[in-house]
Amino acid sequence: EAGVVQSPRYKIIEKKQPVAFWCNPISGHNTLYWYRQNLGQGPELLIRYENEEAVDDSQLPKDRFSAERLKGVDSTLKIQPAELGDSAVYLCASSFTTVRVFSQFFGPGTRLTVL
């Protein structure tokens, strides 16, 4: 079974440029998460989707970040315009929601460098 797929793996852009990250979750997983991981820190949630609905986006900087999950499958996270402080690893994770506690599956992440 394929894991969570993310692309690109690496991205280098200049500040003020736009950038987009793509995530394809594990088939059948209805919950999708985007996390951001700064150097030396643990990942932090940006947004969580249940199917196509964003149910937790309180940590998403909405002035420059946007996300979508059309048809409740793959998802795109966009930054426009990027700032130097956006340099980080952006991780996508997915899980299958049940009433029991379960594990999240993470992709390899996209390492963004803003110059």
Add this chain to the structure above:
Amino acid sequence: DAKTTQPNSMESNEEEPVHLPCNHSTISGTDYIHWYRQLPSQGPEYVIHGLTSNVNNRMASLAIAEDRKSSTLILHRATLRDAAVYYCILLNSGNTPLVFGKGTRLSVIA
């Protein structure tokens, strides 16, 4: 969310057992104890979780204190591939986002 406390780093010799501690003195009765690890340049991966009883799987064992205020992740024979950052996380529902601390960086010496 209840907090967890872990040592910043630990070191182990290859093929020796490793005990990674986690304190969670404010854990609630419905919090599950999860462990994830993150290998270099990879996303975190699930290791194990438990509620009250000790748990074993192919990757590790989880020992939970009787009062649930602490737990220990046990790697029975550390290998070089086990070198990673290990995160202890409390979750009280199935679709709650993971709240990561800084974790414990495990170094394995050949």
